[in-house]
Amino acid sequence: MKKQTLFICQNCGYQSKGFLGRCPECESWDSMIEELKEQEPKSAVSIKPAQLLSDIDSEFKERFLTGNGEFDTVLGGGLVAGSVVLLGGRPGIGKSTIMLQIACNIASTKKKVLYVSGEESLAQIKMRAARLKIEGKEQLYFLSETNLEYIVSQIESLSPECLVLDSIQVVSHPGLSSSAGTISQVKESAQVLTRIAKEKGIAVFLIGHVTKEGSLAGPMVLEHIVDTVLYFEGESFLSHRILRAIKNRFGSTNEIGLFEMAENGLLEVKNPSSLFMLEGEENAAGNAIVSTMEGTRPLLVQIQALVAKSYQGFPLRRTIGLDHNRVTLLTAVLERRAGLALYNQDIFINVVGGLKISEPAVDLGVVLALTSALNNKSLQRDLIVFGEVGLAGEVRKVS
Known part of the structure; x- marks a missing residue:
């Protein structure tokens, strides 16, 4: 395999063969980081022929509910099979909490769910589930892994209907020499998981961190790849949280969800004005x-x-x-x-x-x-x- 050295902006993903002190795309200083990319040889691939609109199979899989009314409302009425949802928010806002609850809810409907955590061990996940009073489900599987190849192999063997990845910034692609969290790693990992989601009809949740400016890390990369971008708002010292849809290919971006943090997790707010x-x-x-x-x-x-x-x-x-x-x-x-x-x-x-x-x-x-x-x-x-x-x-x- 040929190796190529590129300098990639960590803010917008701009690529250059030589070092630049200032990114010409987003005009940020000292954001170009050297990364070594391996060029894989071209191999024979099966090419799908183009189809007429009348010949396309119009069979549409119905949405399935997440078990959380506020979350389903923001999604546009439920989760679409094969869709990729990016959930962002500041640390401690409740991203992992709400996703663990939703994974448990979906597993309760006899759908197989794979929850992958790259930030917590399996023992830590079990402790958090016990604190939230979440019981184990037969269809809910957990994996603590950051290597993308191992994660993909588990997806192939389990064939889940829903995948939760916490978080996309800690996953690393072994074909890239850069460290986890860089633009190249985030982009490549998201593209691989998106391709699998579309091919197998798996609903994928990606949890994303935010930068110090408050935007999702790698926004110009992730937001264009995924189908839906959700953002958790709220202060860590306040009990309520607001869930907004910034992008939604399968629903409106005008809906919000209101939650309140309690001992047993994030609860729906029935009377928002209170x-x-x-x-x-x-x-x-x-x-x-x-x-x-x-x-x-x-x-x-x-x-x-x-x-x-x-x-x-x-x-x-x-x-x-x-x-x-x-x-x-x-x-x-x-x-x-x-x-x-x-x-x-x-x-x-x-x-x-x-x-x-x-x-x-x-x-x-x-x-x-x-x-x-x-x-x-x-x-x-x-x-x-x-x-x-x-x-x-x-x-x-x-x-």
Whole structure:
């Protein structure tokens, strides 16, 4: 086999035969790493002939449920056989937990499931399953391995209907000299597993880590290869998690799933608005309840505002869960159109529950929360508002 030396960008996958200090594709510095690739000799392969649309077998395998309603909703109504799903999120967010639960649920429906972990030993997986109160199933098999060839051989021998790989970044292809986690390794491993999924009709879950910027490691490589990209959002110190679909070839990307972390794993949230509302009977000044849409699901969210006199030359403007520029704009509208003196006030805005909102329908709630905090007067507890606020101070309808 011939060996070829390439320099590959670890951010975008750009390849160069010579070293470059700066990647010409993504313009990142010091991201080119030398990798040695073996060129396999071309061999005779069976070529599939092209077919007319009318001649294609239209037999479609029905979706099968994962046993988790919120997860199935985000997928578009269940899992499609032969599809590859990438699940990403920060460390400790609950990726391995939710996938172990889903693997157990699918195995309960008499479907064979292979759970491959490259980060935990079999004993550690059993300890985690015991903590989550998950019992062993006859159709649920576990494997602790990082070598892609061994994983493929187990797939060939077991013929599972569902495969879970935790995680794609620790798997290494023996034909590549680079270490696990590099762009070449991640790309090659994902392509091999995707090909197997399509040929054998296996539903594959790939768990992926995120970079320090918060994006999936190797995003331009993985996101183009897989069919569905799911992302877990939430803070480690909060109990709730939000599951979003960034890409979905078999469903909508407008749906979200809401979960709550408990002792026995991630549980579905039946009343989502309860996560983003403060408990208690008294309604303090600066609190406003707004209606917002997350996907196709309406949520009631509480916005808190605190206004305090500033003793600095430049008053503070701090926002959590809202766009900082949008809040600054609304502050200027209140000063100019409503005559409120906010130029010498420190302003702090928070969305209860850690939710991040980008919808302009919450403008009216932000304006009322700021006004309530400045005047130290509470709004009616049963008041729910929504509407976009324009630069002229008008309230516009939202769709």
